[in-house]
Amino acid sequence: MKLLNEYKNDLKFLISKKAVLLVVLGVLAAVVLGCVQSPGGQSRIEPPEKAESPSESAAQQLKKFSSADEIKEYINANSQQSSYYGSFVTRGFAVTGTADMAMEESAVPMAKSSGAAEFSQTNVQVKGVDEADFVKNDDKYIYTLSQDKLLIVDVYPAEDAEILSETEIEGIPRNMFVNDDRLVIFSVVDDEAFVIPEYDFVPRKRYAPRTHAFVYDISDRKEPILVNDFNVNGQYYQARMIGDYIYFIAKDNVYYQNNYIDLPVIREGAEKLVIPDVYYFDNPETNFVFHTIAAFSINKDEINAKSFLMGYSNNLMVSKDNIYISYQKNVPWRHHEQDNKERFYEVIVPLLPGKVRDEIEAVKSSGLSGYEKWEQVSSILEDMYNNMDEGDKEDLVEEIEEAVEEYELKKEIERRKTIIHKIAIDGGDIDYIAKGEVEGYLLNQFSMDEFESNLRVATTTEIWARRESRQYNNVYVLDGGMEVIGELEEIAPDESIYSTRFIGERLYMVTFKRIDPFFVIDLSRPEEPEILGQLKIPGFSDYLHSYDENHIIGIGKETADNQWGGTSIKGVKVALFDVSDVSNPEMIDKYEIGDSGTDSEALREHKALLFDRGKNILVLPIRKVKGDRYRDPRYGYYRQKVWQGAYVLGLTPEDGIELKGMVSHYEDDEDYRYYWGSPYAVRRSLYMDDVLYTISAKKILANSLEDLDDELAEIDLPYKQEKYYPVLY
Known part of the structure; x- marks a missing residue:
C-alpha cells in the first residue's frame, strides 16, 4: 500500500x-x-x-483489380483500418447526396456574319481548356440552365432578343459546354435500382446518383435534339473541354453490402456499355471513392473511361495534356x-x-x-x-x-501532406502517369499549374501539437514523374494562402493574417524557387488575374484595425498591382465597394468574373451592404439595406480604377428584401460587340457598354417562384 x-x-x-x-x-x-x-x-x-x-x-505503384471479388477483398481489408469516425465505404442503402493561361483577352473572333464580331467566353484557368458552367454563349445566343430547364436565348442584336426554346432536363442540371452545333449538359439523376445481394433472392431497392452527359444537337436552336446520354455512377465533380473532346469526372462512394459491391458502369441511356477498369494503390486511406474519368468526342458515339479508387479528392487542375487530382492525406x-x-x-x-x-x-x-x-x-x-x-x-x-x-x-x-495524381489525356485516351506528395494543403485549383512539363504547387501547412502550433506556406516544383525537384518552404509564418496565380516563370501569391503580403516568386529555375519581392498592405485578395505582363489584378476584401486590437473585414476591394520591378511590387490603385458584409461570387468562383483589357471592362457580381443598421418598426429587428447587381469597372495602369456603371435586376435601387439565392441575383455577365449582358435566374438584361444606363433589352426567364425570406443584417 x-x-x-x-x-x-x-x-x-x-x-x-x-x-x-x-x-x-x-x-x-x-x-x-x-x-x-x-x-x-x-x-x-x-x-x-x-x-x-x-x-x-x-x-506509389498503380495496380489494377482483376475482378470484383478482388475489389471486395481489398475494401474488406482496408475499411477495417479506416477512421473510427466512419469510412465512405457505404454498408447499407446509399444516401444521395502558366504562360498558357486564359486571362489576356476574353474576346473570340467569329467568321459568321450573323452574329457579333467579337464576344466574351467563360473565364478559365488554362487557355484552350474550357470549363463547364451553367451559362454559356457564342456570337449570337445565350445558353443558361435555369432550375430544370435549358434555355436558349437569341440575344443578338439585343433589340430583337427572344427566348427560342425551353428544354426540360432530367435530374438536377449542373453545368454545360457549347461547341458549335453541339451542347452537352451534365446532370445528376437519382436512379432507382434493384439489387439482389449474393446468394439472396429478394431484390433490394436502393437509390444512387448517376452523372449524365446529355449531348444535344442544336443545329436548330428552337428544337434541341438529344442525340446521346452517356452516364456513370456517382456525383458530378468537374468537366473540361479541349477541342472536340470532353472529359468529365464523377465521384462515387463505395457501396458494399451483403457481399455485393456496386462497380462503376458506363451506360448510354439505360444500356450498359462498359465496366471500366478500376485501378488502385496499395496504401491505406481514411475513405475510398471511385473516381471515374470519362472521355468522349462531342461528334462521336464512343466513350472511354477508367476508374481510380483513391481518397476523397477536393481539388482538380487540368492542362491541355494532363489531369491533376489532389486530396489531403488522412491517415486511418x-x-x-x-x-x-x-x-x-x-x-x-x-x-x-x-x-x-x-x-x-x-x-x-x-x-x-x-x-x-x-x-x-x-x-x-x-x-x-x-x-x-x-x-x-x-x-x-x-x-x-x-x-x-x-x-x-x-x-x-506527414499526415497533413497532399497527394496529387497525374493522369494523361490525349484525344479521348486516359492514361495514369504518376503520384506525388507535397507538404500542406491546397487552397483551390489555382494552387496548381503545369509549365514546361513541371507541376508547380503552392500549399499551406498547419500543424497542431501538444505545446506548439505552426503555420506557414510552401512552393514546390514536381517533374513529369511527380518527384519534387524544387522547394521553397516556411514562407510567411503564422499566415495562410488566400490566393495564388502562376503566370509563366512567376508565382504571385497572397497570404493573410492581419495584413496582405503580396509575394512575387521566381520559378525560372525550377530547382531553386526564390522570393523576388513582396508588398504588405491592408486587406487581402481572394483571386488574382493577369492584366498584362507587368500588372496583376487582385479581387478580395479590405480590412482595418479595430478597437480591440484585431482586424475587421470591410467591403470588396479591387486592386491593381505593378510588378514591373519584381523586387519592389506596388499597388497602383484600389477601388472599394460597400461596407462589412459586402460580397462577390467572384471571390470564390472565377467564372463569375468578366474581364477584357481591350474593352477596358471588369465586371463583378456584387452584393453591397452599406450604411448603419436601423430598426425596422414593422418587424422589430435591425437591418441594413442591400444592393445586388453587377459593378462595371474600368482599369488601366495609367488611369487606375474607375466605376463605369452598375446594373441591377431589382426594380428598387436598394432593397432590404434581397436574400441569398434570390432569382434576381446577377450571377454571370458577358458581352457581344458593345453590349453587356447580365444574367440572373429571373432575367437577362442588355445594356450598352457605351452608356450602361441605356437598357437595350430585358428578357424575362421562366422561373418557378418559391417562398423565400429575407436575410436579416
Whole structure:
C-alpha cells in the first residue's frame, strides 16, 4: 500500500508539471497493447498489432483489380483500418447526396456574319481548356440552365432578343459546354435500382446518383435534339473541354453490402456499355471513392473511361495534356495507434535508464500476448518511478516531453501532406502517369499549374501539437514523374494562402493574417524557387488575374484595425498591382465597394468574373451592404439595406480604377428584401460587340457598354417562384 501511495504522489507531482506520464503510462497503455485477450478470455477493444505499412515505393505503384471479388477483398481489408469516425465505404442503402493561361483577352473572333464580331467566353484557368458552367454563349445566343430547364436565348442584336426554346432536363442540371452545333449538359439523376445481394433472392431497392452527359444537337436552336446520354455512377465533380473532346469526372462512394459491391458502369441511356477498369494503390486511406474519368468526342458515339479508387479528392487542375487530382492525406485511425506504439519504443524507451530499457526490450521480444507484455512493461515503469528522486523524475519527463513533441511534429507534417495524381489525356485516351506528395494543403485549383512539363504547387501547412502550433506556406516544383525537384518552404509564418496565380516563370501569391503580403516568386529555375519581392498592405485578395505582363489584378476584401486590437473585414476591394520591378511590387490603385458584409461570387468562383483589357471592362457580381443598421418598426429587428447587381469597372495602369456603371435586376435601387439565392441575383455577365449582358435566374438584361444606363433589352426567364425570406443584417 505504501508503494501505491508513493506512486500516486508521483503522479500528482508529474501532472502539476504538465507531466507526460500520460505519454509514458496512461496513453501508452492504450496504444501498446494491440488487440488482445484479457486473462478472463473476454475480447478487448484495443487495435490489433498491425503489419508494417507498405513501403512508399510500393504504395506509389498503380495496380489494377482483376475482378470484383478482388475489389471486395481489398475494401474488406482496408475499411477495417479506416477512421473510427466512419469510412465512405457505404454498408447499407446509399444516401444521395502558366504562360498558357486564359486571362489576356476574353474576346473570340467569329467568321459568321450573323452574329457579333467579337464576344466574351467563360473565364478559365488554362487557355484552350474550357470549363463547364451553367451559362454559356457564342456570337449570337445565350445558353443558361435555369432550375430544370435549358434555355436558349437569341440575344443578338439585343433589340430583337427572344427566348427560342425551353428544354426540360432530367435530374438536377449542373453545368454545360457549347461547341458549335453541339451542347452537352451534365446532370445528376437519382436512379432507382434493384439489387439482389449474393446468394439472396429478394431484390433490394436502393437509390444512387448517376452523372449524365446529355449531348444535344442544336443545329436548330428552337428544337434541341438529344442525340446521346452517356452516364456513370456517382456525383458530378468537374468537366473540361479541349477541342472536340470532353472529359468529365464523377465521384462515387463505395457501396458494399451483403457481399455485393456496386462497380462503376458506363451506360448510354439505360444500356450498359462498359465496366471500366478500376485501378488502385496499395496504401491505406481514411475513405475510398471511385473516381471515374470519362472521355468522349462531342461528334462521336464512343466513350472511354477508367476508374481510380483513391481518397476523397477536393481539388482538380487540368492542362491541355494532363489531369491533376489532389486530396489531403488522412491517415486511418489505427495507423495513428500504430504511430503511438512506435513512438513509445522508438522515442520514449531509448531515453529511459539503461536497465529499464533492457528490461522493456526483453519483454517486447518475448512471446507474450500484447496484454501480458503491457502488464509487465507498466510494472517496470512503476518500479522505475518509485525509485527515482524528484529531480531526476522531472528531468526525465521534460526530456521525454521534448522528444515526443519533435516526433509528433514530424508525424503531423506527414499526415497533413497532399497527394496529387497525374493522369494523361490525349484525344479521348486516359492514361495514369504518376503520384506525388507535397507538404500542406491546397487552397483551390489555382494552387496548381503545369509549365514546361513541371507541376508547380503552392500549399499551406498547419500543424497542431501538444505545446506548439505552426503555420506557414510552401512552393514546390514536381517533374513529369511527380518527384519534387524544387522547394521553397516556411514562407510567411503564422499566415495562410488566400490566393495564388502562376503566370509563366512567376508565382504571385497572397497570404493573410492581419495584413496582405503580396509575394512575387521566381520559378525560372525550377530547382531553386526564390522570393523576388513582396508588398504588405491592408486587406487581402481572394483571386488574382493577369492584366498584362507587368500588372496583376487582385479581387478580395479590405480590412482595418479595430478597437480591440484585431482586424475587421470591410467591403470588396479591387486592386491593381505593378510588378514591373519584381523586387519592389506596388499597388497602383484600389477601388472599394460597400461596407462589412459586402460580397462577390467572384471571390470564390472565377467564372463569375468578366474581364477584357481591350474593352477596358471588369465586371463583378456584387452584393453591397452599406450604411448603419436601423430598426425596422414593422418587424422589430435591425437591418441594413442591400444592393445586388453587377459593378462595371474600368482599369488601366495609367488611369487606375474607375466605376463605369452598375446594373441591377431589382426594380428598387436598394432593397432590404434581397436574400441569398434570390432569382434576381446577377450571377454571370458577358458581352457581344458593345453590349453587356447580365444574367440572373429571373432575367437577362442588355445594356450598352457605351452608356450602361441605356437598357437595350430585358428578357424575362421562366422561373418557378418559391417562398423565400429575407436575410436579416
